Structures are given as structure tokens and as C-alpha cells.
Amino acid sequence: MSPRPSPADPTSAPPARRPRRTRASPPGAVAIGSLAMGSRGQQHPALGVGLWGLGRWEPDEERKTRAVAEHAAERGVPWFDTAEVYGAGRSERLLGDLLARWPEGRPRPFISTKLSWEHLRSAQVRASLIGSRRRLGVEAIDLYLVHAPDPRVPIRETMGALEALQKEGFVRALGVSNFSLEQLEAAEAALGEAEIVAHQVQFNLLEREEADPILDHCHRHRIVVEAYSPVARGLLAGRFLTGRGPSGPDRRRGHGVFAPEKFPEYRARARRIAELAEASGVPVLSLALHGLAREGAAPVFGASEPTQVDAALAAWAVRPSGKLLDRAVRLGRGEE
Numbered sequence: 230m231s232p233r234p235s236p237a238d239p240t241s242a243p244p245a246r247r248p249r250r251t252r253a254s255p256p257g258a259v260a261i262g263s264l265a266m267g268s269r270g271q272q273h274p275a276l277g278v279g280l281w282g283l284g285r286w287e288p289d290e291e292r293k294t295r296a297v298a299e300h301a302a303e304r305g306v307p308w309f310d311t312a313e314v315y316g317a318g319r320s321e322r323l324l325g326d327l328l329a330r331w332p333e334g335r336p337r338p339f340i341s342t343k344l345s346w347e348h349l350r351s352a353q354v355r356a357s358l359i360g361s362r363r364r365l366g367v368e369a370i371d372l373y374l375v376h377a378p379d380p381r382v383p384i385r386e387t388m389g390a391l392e393a394l395q396k397e398g399f400v401r402a403l404g405v406s407n408f409s410l411e412q413l414e415a416a417e418a419a420l421g422e423a424e425i426v427a428h429q430v431q432f433n434l435l436e437r438e439e440a441d442p443i444l445d446h447c448h449r450h451r452i453v454v455e456a457y458s459p460v461a462r463g464l465l466a467g468r469f470l471t472g473r474g475p476s477g478p479d480r481r482r483g484h485g486v487f488a489p490e491k492f493p494e495y496r497a498r499a500r501r502i503a504e505l506a507e508a509s510g511v512p513v514l515s516l517a518l519h520g521l522a523r524e525g526a527a528p529v530f531g532a533s534e535p536t537q538v539d540a541a542l543a544a545w546a547v548r549p550s551g552k553l554l555d556r557a558v559r560l561g562r563g564e565e
């Protein structure tokens with residue numbers, strides 16, 4: 230891999246570019262801003278919406294994800310994240326429908342999609358990418374991520390196939406997701422002229438086990454850290470602060486941040502962050518999203534209702550002070 234220049238201060242996160250509205254932005258659009266991505270002057274939006282739909286792809290849930298995507302487009306969200314595995318292609322397809330109706334003259338959103346961890350063999354990589362392009366209806370995918378590593382497939386094989394596809398013009402940028410630092414470095418070493426410019430990991434103020442080991446490396450190598458589950462699946466939006474967390478058939482029940490052995494501690498920290506937000510007169514979501522941006526990451530939030538998109542954008546429009554964000558980060562870490 231060709232060496233990439235490091236920022237002057239290797240321990241600091243790269244600064245976000247000033248948010249700007251373009252003339253063609255929809256009325257009332259919130260200024261989002263962008264981050265430098267890779268060594269070739271590419272830009273990555275600072276905030277985006279994910280179309281995983283919490284994995285719920287029954288017809289009614291698909292309708293909700295479609296409504297979220299349409300509303301996010303109307304509100305000018307500049308980045309949509311999807312994957313071939315989301316709804317077995319349905320998420321990419323609904324995004325493709327949206328792009329096909331994109332208003333002329335309005336800047337197209339940045340699209341990231343992902344190669345399934347079950348398709349990491351070189352012939353599968355090509356077939357997957359062609360499928361994603363077809364469903365999305367685009368010539369080239371802005372950012373193509375390896376969704377997760379599979380230790381049974383040498384990463385050299387996958388990255389070699391991806392680099393060839395990038396040379397052919399099918400993808401504009403390459404990235405990975407759910408890789409450890411060691412796996413990320415192996416993926417980088419497997420590339421020739423191409424570079425890894427984004428790494429999508431679970432990262433919120435409460436759950437940062439995947440992010441902490443890779444943050445410094447990513448900042449030094451201009452790899453954008455995309456923070457998934459930035460709202461801790463609702464906990465950092467002020468939900469589940471009392472009671473036992475999600476109930477009934479909710480897929481989150483007992484998992485991740487809601488695992489019974491972890492949840493009481495996470496809930497206590499989330500309450501402290503919510504109290505800080507209230508005392509400071511800012512939405513708790515502002516602390517959740519800007520707290521990640523403060524650490525140089527680009528949050529990709531999920532939503533089941535258009536109003537949650539509005540809430541995220543309203544939260545992004547509020548700019549809490551650095552001091553307040555640092556305090557929220559410490560509370561999330563359990564240091565206060």
C-alpha cells in the first residue's frame with residue numbers, strides 16, 4: 230500500500246469541514262458538513278441514515294423503512310447506508326427506487342453499501358457488487374464496505390477482487406466494517422494502489438469496544454470511522470431509561486446494550502447523560518451524535534419513523550460546546 234500523509238497532530242481527529250448548504254438543497258435542510266476521506270481529496274458526509282430497519286423486513290416494516298428513506302431524502306440527509314444482506318436486497322432496492330425518482334438538480338446522496346461476509350471469495354465479490362449496482366441503479370457505488378471478516382477466507386483474496394473492481398470503475402471507494410485493528414491492517418496490506426478510506430464499527434457513547442482500538446489508526450490514515458448504532462438503539466434518545474428495556478417480540482430484547490448483565494450499568498450511564506442534556510438545555514440526541522463527531526466519527530443513525538429523522542436532524546443542528554461533549558463522553562465511559 231502506498232504510504233499516506235499523516236495529519237500534523239497524529240493523536241487528534243481530523244477536523245470536520247464547515248457545514249454548507251447548496252443552492253439545490255431542499256428547503257429547511259440542516260447543514261451537515263463532511264470529513265476528508267482517504268488521501269485523494271474525497272469527502273464523506275458527517276452524518277447519515279442507515280436502512281437496516283433493525284432487521285425487520287415484514288411488509289409493514291419495509292413500508293416504514295421506505296417512509297424513513299423518503300423523508301430523509303426530502304430533508305436533505307446526504308448519506309444513505311445499506312447492505313446486500315439488509316432484507317436480502319430489499320433495502321438496496323428501495324433505495325434504488327428513491328434514486329430513480331431523484332429530483333433533477335438536487336445533489337445525489339452519498340451511498341454506502343456492503344459486501345456480505347458470506348460472499349468474500351473473489352468470484353462472489355464480483356457477483357455481489359453487480360447485484361448491488363443493479364438494485365441501486367447506479368453506475369458506480371460511492372463506498373463499498375466489506376460487511377464483516379470471515380476468518381476462513383484470506384482477506385488478500387477479497388481485497389484483490391475489490392481493487393480490480395474499483396479499477397474497472399464499479400466503486401469509487403473501498404472500506405471495511407466490524408474489523409479489528411489487526412484485520413484492518415491486513416486488509417490495507419493486501420491492497421496495491423487502492424486504499425481503505427472508511428471503517429464502519431459499532432460506536433456510541435456507551436458501547437465503544439470496537440471503536441476504541443481503531444480510532445487512532447483510522448485518524449492517522451484518513452480512514453473515516455462510520456459509527457453505527459450511534460443512538461444505542463434508542464437508549465441515547467432517552468428511551469428505556471426506566472424499566473427493563475425492550476419487551477415482547479422486539480429483536481433488541483436481551484441483546485447488545487440490553488443484555489441483562491450489561492443493561493443496568495448502561496441505563497445508569499444513559500440517565501446521567503440525559504440529565505446532563507436536560508440541565509444544559511440540549512437534546513440528549515445532540516450529545517449522542519456530536520459526542521461521536523467530537524471523536525472524529527461520522528454517525529449513521531437508524532430510524533423507524535420519519536419523526537426520528539427529524540429528531541436526529543434537529544439534534545445535529547444544535548452544536549453543544551466541546552466541554553459539554555467531553556463531559557458526555559466521560560459519562561458514557563463511566564468515568565464520572
Ligand SMILES: NC(=O)c1ccc[n+]([C@@H]2O[C@H](COP(=O)([O-])OP(=O)(O)OC[C@H]3O[C@@H](n4cnc5c(N)ncnc54)[C@H](OP(=O)(O)O)[C@@H]3O)[C@@H](O)[C@H]2O)c1
Nearest residue numbers: 279280281457458459460461462463466530531533537540
Ligand atoms: N456494519 C454493521 O454491521 C452494522 C450493524 C448495525 C447497524 N448498521 C448500520 O447503522 C444503522 C443504524 O444502526 P441502528 O439502527 O442499530 O442504530 P441506532 O441509531 O442506534 O438505533 C436506531 C433505533 O433507535 C430508536 N430511535 C432512533 N431515534 C429515536 C428517537 N428520536 N426517539 C426514540 N427512539 C429513537 C429507534 O428504535 P425503534 O425502531 O424502536 O423506533 C431506531 O430504530 C443501520 O441502519 C445500518 O445502516 C451497520
